[in-house]
Structure formats: structure tokens, C-alpha cells
Amino acid sequence: MTAIFTLFSSKRHEAPEAGGLACTDVTPEGFLFDMGGHVIFSHWEYFDQLLDTALGGGPDAWNTLQRVSYVWMRDRWVAYPFQNNISALPKEDQIKCLTGLVEAKVSNTVAQGRPKNFDEWILRVMGPGIADLFMRPYNFKVWAIPTNLMQCNWLGERVATVDVDRAIANVINNKEDAGWGPNAVFRFPTSGGTGAIWKGVAKLLPAERQRYGQKVVSIDKDAKTVTLDSGHVYQYDSLVSTLPLDITLSWLGKEEWAKGLQHSSSHIIGFGIRGECPHGTKCWLYFPESNCPFYRCTVFSNYAKLNCPADDAKLPTLCKGDGSDPESGEAKAGPYWSLMFEVSESNYKPINQEQVKLGGAAGTWSDVVRDTLVGAINTQLMQAGDEVVSIYHRRIEHGYPTPSLGRDEVLDKALPWLQQHNIWSRGRFGSYKYEVANQDHSLMLGVECVDNILYGTKELTLAFPDIVNAKKNAELLYTKK
Ligand SMILES: Cc1cc2nc3c(=O)[nH]c(=O)nc-3n(C[C@H](O)[C@H](O)[C@H](O)COP(=O)(O)OP(=O)(O)OC[C@H]3O[C@@H](n4cnc5c(N)ncnc54)[C@H](O)[C@@H]3O)c2cc1C
The missing domain is CATH 3.50.50.60 (FAD/NAD(P)-binding domain)
Known part of the structure; x- marks a missing residue:
């Protein structure tokens, strides 16, 4: 065992x-x-x-x-998602947003290849009006990094895209349209x-297998040991770690990879x-x-x-x-x-x-x-x-684990390398994928990782974020229905 x-x-x-x-x-x-x-x-x-x-x-x-979610701008509440509710903005902003949307729709039909970064994605999907008014300033406030330094593979259900016809109709009909999203x-x-919730979950698990209030200070992948600041050393066969991946990689001498991850x-x-x-x-x-x-x-x-x-x-x-x-x-x-x-x-x-x-x-x-x-x-x-x-x-x-431009290149090397050394780094910062970093994702990353260790089954959440984030698919995969 x-x-x-x-x-x-x-x-x-x-x-x-x-x-x-x-x-x-x-x-x-x-x-x-x-x-x-x-x-x-x-x-x-x-x-x-x-x-x-x-x-x-x-x-x-x-x-x-x-x-019940709103965006505060121009001294008023605009229903969320912003892009469906530009009718709430002053007329000059409405014009900028709508002309930008039409411009984006036209240029998107002739665009070659995928957008190179999040900023290009924003311009292609929403146009310069919504980009300047909302998407660029808001995303810089959230991510603390310019949108042109972020990739766009993580997008999906996380950012509401635009139905141009619906956006125009909402402006003409002066209609609030708040129903979007998961x-x-x-x-x-x-x-x-x-x-x-998590204190409740911990109570379901054997208390004698849980330790709190202790800090891990190093991992020795060859000796398969974890050392705590108290000096106590634990031996493992397989290690599942939710420690931030950049820290784990630095400990294991992979500073270059660690530097490629941003938070x-x-x-x-x-x-x-x-x-x-x-x-x-x-x-x-x-x-x-x-x-x-x-x-x-x-x-x-x-x-x-x-x-x-x-x-x-x-x-x-x-x-x-x-x-x-x-x-x-x-x-x-x-x-x-x-x-x-x-x-x-x-x-x-x-x-x-x-x-x-x-x-x-x-x-x-x-x-x-x-x-x-x-x-x-x-x-x-x-x-x-x-x-x-x-x-x-x-x-x-x-x-926040930043979906930065170099992230996937590091993850594609680092996670399999750790696994070769019997370390499964998983969770919001363990596997560093924002697109599967909510509580439900983090839990399933853990469940699937243990199944992988015990039975060799594939870890779907880690490998296919887009599929698991399509709710119906996730239910099909995990229930007997
Ligand atoms: C601002 C914010 C908003 C969020 N909003 C949502 C939301 O709306 N919905 C949702 O579902 N989820 C949300 N989340 C995500 C949610 O918190 C995570 O999915 C979940 O906590 C991830 O669990 P985890 O076990 O992977 O990692 P974490 O919760 O990061 O746990 C890792 C733990 O490891 C500990 N640790 C680190 N280093 C050491 C060390 N050296 N020794 C010992 N322990 C160490 C840390 O202290 C931490 O407690 C949000 C998170 C943040 C920060």
C-alpha cells in the first residue's frame, strides 16, 4: 500500500x-x-x-x-456583465463601445490565428471601446499585471464574452441584462x-492523520523526506503538495522554472x-x-x-x-x-x-x-x-496564480518532472492554473491526484480545464447518471 x-x-x-x-x-x-x-x-x-x-x-x-452584481463606473451602477449593459452608460461611452464592438466583429472575421495575449483577445472580442473603458483598467486592478503580459488560454467561462447583436439590442431597448455566467x-x-466548509470536511477525516500549525521548510526528493521548521522529518512514498509550486521548485534547485511563474x-x-x-x-x-x-x-x-x-x-x-x-x-x-x-x-x-x-x-x-x-x-x-x-x-x-505568457511552458516541464520524483504538486498554487483554481477544482485536483497515485487513472481536471468547466461534461464524467 x-x-x-x-x-x-x-x-x-x-x-x-x-x-x-x-x-x-x-x-x-x-x-x-x-x-x-x-x-x-x-x-x-x-x-x-x-x-x-x-x-x-x-x-x-x-x-x-x-x-446581484454591478460595476461602479461613471458614478452609477451598471449591471454585470458590463458588456451586455452598456445602455446604462453616458451616450458618448455607448457610442465608443458599440462602434468598437462592430469594429471587433468585422476584424475578427479576417483575423489569422489565435490572439497572442489577453490584450489582443480583448480587442478581438470586445473592441477598443470596452477595452479602454472597462477591460484593461479592471483587469490590471485584478491581476496587477498589464493585459498584454497575460495569455488567453485560461479564458472560457471566466470572462463573459460579447454577443454583439444582444449588446446592440439592449442599448436600443434600454434593457438591463444581468443573466450570464456560471x-x-x-x-x-x-x-x-x-x-x-473546510473545517467540516476536516472533521470527516481521521484526526490522527492531520497536523496543523507546522511549517514545511524543505523537501528532499531523493531521500523522499519533508522537513518541518521544528526539525521533524517525515518520510513519504508519494507526496501530494498544495504548497506554491514556485516555492517547491526553488527548494528543488529549479529556480529558472520558478521565475517563469508569476503570482x-x-x-x-x-x-x-x-x-x-x-x-x-x-x-x-x-x-x-x-x-x-x-x-x-x-x-x-x-x-x-x-x-x-x-x-x-x-x-x-x-x-x-x-x-x-x-x-x-x-x-x-x-x-x-x-x-x-x-x-x-x-x-x-x-x-x-x-x-x-x-x-x-x-x-x-x-x-x-x-x-x-x-x-x-x-x-x-x-x-x-x-x-x-x-x-x-x-x-x-x-x-492569484497569474496566467502569464510563460506559464504553460513551465507547467508542462515542471509538473511531470516533479511527478517523476513522486511529487504531485496540485491545488490553486500547487498546479498554478487559475482556470482550475476555485474550491471545487482544487478539491477535484486532489481527488484525481490520489486516484492517479493509487490506480493510475488520468487527472482530467489538470489536463482538460475546458472540458471540466463545461458543467454538463463534468457531471457526465463523475456521476452514474
Ligand atoms: C481573493 C480570492 C478569491 C477567491 N474566490 C473564490 C471563489 O469565489 N470561489 C471559489 O471556489 N474559490 C475562490 N478562491 C480560491 C480558493 O480559496 C481556493 O480554491 C482554495 O483555497 C485552494 O485550496 P488549496 O488547498 O489548493 O490551496 P490553498 O488554500 O492555497 O492552501 C495552501 C496552504 O498551504 C499553506 N502553506 C504554504 N506554504 C507552506 C509551508 N511552507 N508549510 C506549511 N504550509 C504551507 C498555506 O498557508 C495554505 O494554507 C479565491 C481565492 C482568493 C485568494
Whole structure:
């Protein structure tokens, strides 16, 4: 029997629980924040069943939410996807977008070969109007790398393309058209945030086979050992690792390959606010413009009542929405609501992390927190006088695996090479493929990898992202139906 040693996710190296990037933190005041907006869209019945087994099925365990998603630009909400809703823009922007779309449709019919990079893909599919107004600025904010340095093989269901006839008809009919994409309806745990799912899954597994709070510092592929910072050495036959691939490769002397992989870091910033939420049923919102540092904001209190403290919990105001001193520091009851923001960082897009003091009892925070407050007011998410009762900030070094131009060349060499040495590097950063880096994908990468080790079966998610992302195909492959 093969001994498989799995390096899998502890929340931080020192954290005593499962979760990884899909964990949930709780502020001292009792507000929950995920590591950015985590929305479940499952491509596998296997994944759905696991979630039901981990948390239980039904409305006690899960809220079912309708995606209500908008783009904030030109001082207004434009329904998502942007490209189907240009009728909401000022007339001059509508003209630029529509003429660009027609231009793209015409030039695309005569274009030779595949687009060489993401920027060319954007121009071919959407034209220069939508490119300049939304796609280029928004994608730079998300990926923290210019679009001409990204490849376009990862696209598919991840970026809404354009039906030109529908876009023109929507403008003429002045119609809002929000129904697109794989996550129009999604579910979220009623309690404990996204992290509750993975703590639930960990409970299903034998406790004596799990270790948390320990940091791996090296792998010896020849001796087949893994060494922890405590000095403890584990022996393995086969190693499954979710450690970032660039780190594993550097440890194993493949620095050149490691350098060919790029990632961006993520800052997650959260605010707990006293009062009634002014944003209706909005879920997540996109921000392409330069009036705020974040590319996305989630109205996290809308996902589950228990993402905020109880209405009758008494909390003092830490500072006002503009970061200034509150009227009083007296503890008062709620209700409460919360916003969760994501800001990307890379060498192309550095983030000022100087420490700044906010007003009242809010204390000292990284500059990006203050910039987020200012941005939230600029984009009308918050008001200057709002009572901020909780502040959260966490920086994640490996946030997004970048689909960079050189990525596939490295992956095609590195993953088989590691496998020859009995190391299966899998998961969001283990296999570095953004197109299969969500929770359902990461889980199936693990399931298929273990099947591969034990039975020699093919790892379909890793090899064929496009096929597994076509939901029907995924169901056919993995269910008896
Ligand atoms: C901003 C953001 C938004 C996201 N949105 C969604 C979404 O909407 N829907 C969705 O399904 N998924 C989403 N995800 C992805 C989801 O978080 C991942 O799919 C999932 O967490 C991947 O799990 P994993 O086990 O592959 O890797 P990870 O969660 O990255 O786990 C790897 C673990 O290894 C640990 N580690 C690293 N180095 C060491 C070491 N030397 N020693 C010990 N441990 C180490 C890390 O601390 C980490 O805990 C999002 C992720 C981010 C960052």
C-alpha cells in the first residue's frame, strides 16, 4: 500500500485548523471575513455531496443567494456583465463601445490565428471601446499585471464574452441584462463563513492523520523526506503538495522554472458598520476606475446574518467612515452590516503599506486600509459619517496564480518532472492554473491526484480545464447518471 503524505492547507503556517485561502477570520468584535469573495459554483455532484456531508444539506446549513452584481463606473451602477449593459452608460461611452464592438466583429472575421495575449483577445472580442473603458483598467486592478503580459488560454467561462447583436439590442431597448455566467445562483454557509466548509470536511477525516500549525521548510526528493521548521522529518512514498509550486521548485534547485511563474498578492480589507445596510441585496461589485484601490467589494453581511454580531451586541464606534474621530466612544447596539474589499499587489502595482493612525480608537493600520475607506466613500459604498465598529486587514502573499505568457511552458516541464520524483504538486498554487483554481477544482485536483497515485487513472481536471468547466461534461464524467 502506497504511503501518501499530503501537505494540505492549514490556515496560516501556525494556524490550528483547515481552510487555506478558503478560511474565514473573525474580528475581535465578531465580524466574519473570508479571504476575498468566495462564491461556490460547483462543476461536480461529488463536490456538492461533500459539502452537504460536511455541513448538512438544506436551509439550516446553507443560504441560497441570487447573484446581484454591478460595476461602479461613471458614478452609477451598471449591471454585470458590463458588456451586455452598456445602455446604462453616458451616450458618448455607448457610442465608443458599440462602434468598437462592430469594429471587433468585422476584424475578427479576417483575423489569422489565435490572439497572442489577453490584450489582443480583448480587442478581438470586445473592441477598443470596452477595452479602454472597462477591460484593461479592471483587469490590471485584478491581476496587477498589464493585459498584454497575460495569455488567453485560461479564458472560457471566466470572462463573459460579447454577443454583439444582444449588446446592440439592449442599448436600443434600454434593457438591463444581468443573466450570464456560471454563478447566477450560489450558496453560502449560514454560519462560520466559507471556512466552516473546510473545517467540516476536516472533521470527516481521521484526526490522527492531520497536523496543523507546522511549517514545511524543505523537501528532499531523493531521500523522499519533508522537513518541518521544528526539525521533524517525515518520510513519504508519494507526496501530494498544495504548497506554491514556485516555492517547491526553488527548494528543488529549479529556480529558472520558478521565475517563469508569476503570482499577485491579495489584501483583504473588511469594515463592520453600525446601521441598516443601504445596498439592498447586492452581492459583489466591481470597480474598474482609479477612484478606489479595490477591484471588488462584497456586501458580506448579505451572505449570512451570522457574518455580523447580533443586533443587540453593544459595540463602540472605532472611527467614522472617513477615518476621523467618532462622536462618542460609547458602546451601542446594532444592527450591523459589513463590506469586504480585495486589493491586488505585485511589482507592477505596488501597494503603500506605511502604517497610518486612524481616528478615535481605530488604532494604526496599513495605508491601504485608509485608502480603502476613502475609495469606499468615493464610490458611495460608505458615507463619511458611517459608524465603523470593526476593521480587518490581511495580506496574502500568494493570492492569484497569474496566467502569464510563460506559464504553460513551465507547467508542462515542471509538473511531470516533479511527478517523476513522486511529487504531485496540485491545488490553486500547487498546479498554478487559475482556470482550475476555485474550491471545487482544487478539491477535484486532489481527488484525481490520489486516484492517479493509487490506480493510475488520468487527472482530467489538470489536463482538460475546458472540458471540466463545461458543467454538463463534468457531471457526465463523475456521476452514474
Ligand atoms: C481573493 C480570492 C478569491 C477567491 N474566490 C473564490 C471563489 O469565489 N470561489 C471559489 O471556489 N474559490 C475562490 N478562491 C480560491 C480558493 O480559496 C481556493 O480554491 C482554495 O483555497 C485552494 O485550496 P488549496 O488547498 O489548493 O490551496 P490553498 O488554500 O492555497 O492552501 C495552501 C496552504 O498551504 C499553506 N502553506 C504554504 N506554504 C507552506 C509551508 N511552507 N508549510 C506549511 N504550509 C504551507 C498555506 O498557508 C495554505 O494554507 C479565491 C481565492 C482568493 C485568494
